[in-house]
Amino acid sequence: MRHPRSTLLTGLAAASALTLAACSGGGGDSGGDDTPDGPVDLRMTVWTASEDHLELFNDIADTYIADHPDEVSSVTFETVPFDDYTTTLTTQIAGGNAPDLAWIFESNGPEFVASGALMDLGPTFEATSGYDLEDVDPATLELWQSDGGLYAYPFSNSPFVMFVNTDRVSESGQDNPADLLADGEWTYDAARDISAGSVDELGGAGLVVRDFDYQIWANLATVWGGWGAEPWSADGSTCEFGSQEMIDALSWYHDAVFEDGAIPGPGTSADFFAGDTTMTITQISRASSLDGSFEWDIVPLPAGPAGQQNVVGQAGLGVLANSEHPEAAANFLAYFTNPENSESLALYFPPPRTSLLNPETLAEGNPLFSQEQLQTVVDSITGATTKPAHPNFAQLDTAVRSALDPLWTADADAASVAPAVCTDIESLLQG
Template sequence: MSALHPRTRRTAGTAAVLGTALALTACAGGTDAPVGEPETPSEPVDLRMTVWTADETQLGLFQSIADAYVADNPELVSSVTFETIPFEDYTTALTTQLAGGNAPDLAWIFESNAPEFVASGALVDLRPVLEGTEGYAYDDLVPSALSLWQDGEGLYAYPFSNSPFAMFVNTDQIEAAGQPNPVDLVADGRWTFDAARDIAAATAADSGKQGLVVRDFDYQAWENLATVWSGWKAAPWSADGTQCTFTEPEMVDAMTWFHDAVFTDGALPTPGTTADFFAGDAAMTITQISRASSLDDSFHWDIVPMPEGPAGKQNVVGQAGVGVFAAGEHPDVAADFLAYFTNAENAEQLAAYFPPPRQSLLNGDSLAAANPKLTADQLEAVVVEGVEDAVTKPAHKNFAKLSETVRAELDALWVEDADVEAVLADTCSAITPLLED
């Protein structure tokens, strides 16, 4: 029974179940506490941050930063706990905690949830705290990295991770097929989506394996196709999120290209076929550079920036944010801790795992120290340049519903004789009411 510790931060309720039940239905009100310099609480508080990483070294790093903060601010905080929730169930568990009136003080937030969280008012505006924190250098933050997490002037979460999408290539397979090395094409300025398609198709035909894999897409998570259609400057909806743009010519062209690359050229795996690049099952893959850690020495590989599309090269990053909940118990203390957690010095430590949104840290050398599998040149080409003017994957404050609806509609596109324009038109009529919501 030794494991039955009641949580220390709350005294165990003495009220009987039935007695408290009446009070339960009343919704816990979020206190819109003004955030600024935290007032010293009557006694030091315990902070709790929910994360989805379970990696011991990452958690160890977080804890060491937190311990230093506690040591500096004993009157504010007595401890910081990092609570791991499994990736797959992260949103479910976080939502249950919010619904149950047990909001964490800080939480990691998925990129796709960003506009919803930002618009909901659930998060505290961090900008005054970050700007007001001495030595924080708010201006050092890359503006394009912040845009997803802003609403008006306010910044509602800090994008601690900015991992650009890039193309990994299996040079063994490409060489065996007698195809040009993408690295050379990049140097010649001939690295285009069409070139990538041709290399992928020829290599797949030669190896009997797969060509190009858009990782995590699997014909379900369609938002990952943003890495492709961005080369056409296409987007699913207008920047303000009110108009469907699936039927615009750029998107029709991009989707037609993709459909034909799959079904005519055999450059990408067909639906229902998965191939793992890191297991040696595919010639190339589009994914975030952070996945380099999955590579072992079973084949030779290289990494190149995203190819150019008809509209030029467009960088895409995948982000993750961390925010402070207004409904938490100590939002002002939590925001102060966040300012410490992500200051220049600590951001450099975190850069070992998460490319930071700080201009000063985005150079090949400082990133190479943290990423032993990649050279400074590779990092310079892919990360540093990849974060410049990068767009994020599609996001919307109604994203969950949009994502589900678009997935269901696009299923009609993933057959050999699909009518691309008709499917995209259907998609627009299905999501227009959701965009207007």
């Protein structure tokens, strides 16, 4: 089977080469026909199959088509399974079947931006009346910018928070995280102690970093941020796994698993939403799994030795520069993400627009949350960092996962394992 990394490189290289060819041939900045004879059919790849999401997308598209009948005749939202999404997208690009628009993972964002596969959306947004790009939180744009250009719109910014089973906390006689937060004592050490104490009293599981499963290491960014640790330097060129901050963070996690019993070990299945886990770090979209069988709350990510750090998972929405109709696609994207439609999209996708980052707006799409909880959500988005991303992320992802495997045994030492990660990935950071 072809490695996904190979497909990603091939697809993006093909897109970049074709885009450059189009530019050198006098075709402008895009690979498609900028002046079609009539209205065009647009295609956008997405990874959601939610009927509610797709109904909203289609409603926005139908309104646009009615207002622009000479420009666009249809917009098709093509669902691609989450696990295969990037591989499928880059295969389409390599095969000359690029969609006009596409959702893009934050982890692969820098690779798409650097490749030339995406159209610069800045001129279109600036020329769109009432678009108000200045309303967008600058921190959410950083991943998608390069040399003054903006190559995707960060339409979804889902924060990581701590969900707490307050029934388990109360029944086990532990401190309530919300009370600790109010007193300025909500820390990772406190979360560890509450989790371990609840397991001692009630069994089950304590603290779970959801979807980590000792595989998806990037989700541990929600923990090591409290130590001020990063996997690599801001410019992506230097490995930081060997830093003292990262060693300390990974040591804390290792000991919470193997010494304190606060975190389930490898091979242990624990689902917060089943009711037998005390707390979990995950995104607010997971609240749909709550069934009312226990009382719960959310609090921000705890503070570590370096303070408290907010983290979001981000999805960008870009226009493929070598698609059939990039100019028409960019115009539609400007409409799809304008202030009015961003408010509608906020029902499901936390927006980057600061004017919409308030409990009142988010309440319409999150009826399970109280106003106080939604304020936590807003505070967890503003100024947050994104999960790890890199122009070479696909290959780095596999290498880091493999290099961290030795850490997940009882007698492992983070001071030995973490620096060894750098030995395995240093060359990949340059590639």
